[in-house]
Amino acid sequence: MSKDNITLPAPFDAHVHFRQENYGLQTAVVYHEQVFEYALAMPNTNPPILNCTDVSQYNQAILKYCKRLRPLLTIKLTPETTPQTIHDISIHSSFQCVAAKLYPEGVTTNSEGGFTRPMLMPLCKALCDVLDTMQEMKWVLCIHGEMPGEFCLDREKEFLYVLRDIAKLFPRLQIVLEHITTREAVEFVQLFKNVNATITLHHLMTTLDDVVGDKLNIHAFCKPIPKKPRDREYLIRAATSGDPKYFLGSDSAPHPLSFKQCGCAGCFTAPGLIQKLTELFVEWRAVNRLADFVSDFGRRCYSLPPASYRIELCKDEWTVPGNIGAFVPFLANQKMKWGIVQPPIRV
Numbered sequence: 564m565s566k567d568n569i570t571l572p573a574p575f576d577a578h579v580h581f582r583q584e585n586y587g588l589q590t591a592v593v594y595h596e597q598v599f600e601y602a603l604a605m606p607n608t609n610p611p612i613l614n615c616t617d618v619s620q621y622n623q624a625i626l627k628y629c630k631r632l633r634p635l636l637t638i639k640l641t642p643e644t645t646p647q648t649i650h651d652i653s654i655h656s657s658f659q660c661v662a663a664k665l666y667p668e669g670v671t672t673n674s675e676g677g678f679t680r681p682m683l684m685p686l687c688k689a690l691c692d693v694l695d696t697m698q699e700m701k702w703v704l705c706i707h708g709e710m711p712g713e714f715c716l717d718r719e720k721e722f723l724y725v726l727r728d729i730a731k732l733f734p735r736l737q738i739v740l741e742h743i744t745t746r747e748a749v750e751f752v753q754l755f756k757n758v759n760a761t762i763t764l765h766h767l768m769t770t771l772d773d774v775v776g777d778k779l780n781i782h783a784f785c786k787p788i789p790k791k792p793r794d795r796e797y798l799i800r801a802a803t804s805g806d807p808k809y810f811l812g813s814d815s816a817p818h819p820l821s822f823k824q825c826g827c828a829g830c831f832t833a834p835g836l837i838q839k840l841t842e843l844f845v846e847w848r849a850v851n852r853l854a855d856f857v858s859d860f861g862r863r864c865y866s867l868p869p870a871s872y873r874i875e876l877c878k879d880e881w882t883v884p885g886n887i888g889a890f891v892p893f894l895a896n897q898k899m900k901w902g903i904v905q906p907p908i909r910v
């Protein structure tokens with residue numbers, strides 16, 4: 564092994580959209596397969612993952628394309644979800660469903676049927692009953708933290724009031740505020756022991772300027788929308804801080820080009836993801852914190868075992884493809900400085 568190479572415990576992606584068959588599933592899984600030991604699959608497929616049968620079928624669909632990747636499953640919470648749903652899923656051992664995701668109504672892709680503002684402020688009883696059961700069953704609550712009806716740049720900040728209520732009412736519930744984008748969210752996470760946050764590659768790299776500052780860049784368009792340079796600085800500081808509350812959730816979310824051209828939100832960041840993060844952490848003089856961010860801290864939050872293998876990155880110039888089938892990666896046509904040495908190192 565060259566002395567310049569970097570080895571990392573097998574990464575864990577705490578937030579990925581594998582989509583469904585005929586909508587990128589195989590492509591999405593195959594790209595994750597190359598890097599991640601575990602990945603938490605989001606439930607806002609079409610149709611969504613709502614119950615035990617859905618979880619079981621989705622697990623099978625993902626496993627069809629997996630060799631070593633271990634999918635972790637989630638369900639989408641809706642006003643119809645009951646404590647029984649959580650119990651029913653928990654007794655199954657044929658898949659690992661470890662979290663439920665709360666989507667406010669209409670704030671992102673396939674979030675229809677989520678929770679409306681009146682159901683969140685104050686928290687409705689149906690949701691409280693389910694959160695109580697999740698707390699008892701040691702599930703993780705993942706949240707897309709944007710308040711419906713607010714101005715788009717303020718939605719995350721305004722949602723923090725709801726998050727405060729949940730964190731206070733359920734102090735033993737492990738909560739992950741997903742894909743944070745603002746200084747306010749970075750700071751809020753510090754206030755509660757049970758609140759953590761995922762950070763994406765694209766929010767570490769972009770501001771609103773990269774989306775709409777010049778020509779509209781549909782491939783950088785995502786929810787929550789990237790914010791100001793100062794917010795991005797806070798995200799970089801959080802990701803490189805060595806604080807276990809912040810860890811990688813890529814939110815890699817492929818849409819076929821024709822859907823992106825129609826305005827669908829989501830960045831397909833998987834191709835080049837770890838390679839670019841390595842480059843950035845080197846640039847920020849924080850490469851000693853990279854393993855924590857991409858593997859160890861997320862595993863700790865989700866009570867996963869230590870990595871069973873390590874991946875090795877080497878200095879290797881290559882270019883991310885302009886397209887992969889119908890999908891255009893976030894880093895399309897960009898030169899990467901780091902490559903992955905295959906096969907992985909067993910530990």
Ligand SMILES: [Zn+2]
Pocket residue numbers: 578580605814816
């Ligand atoms: Zn997402």
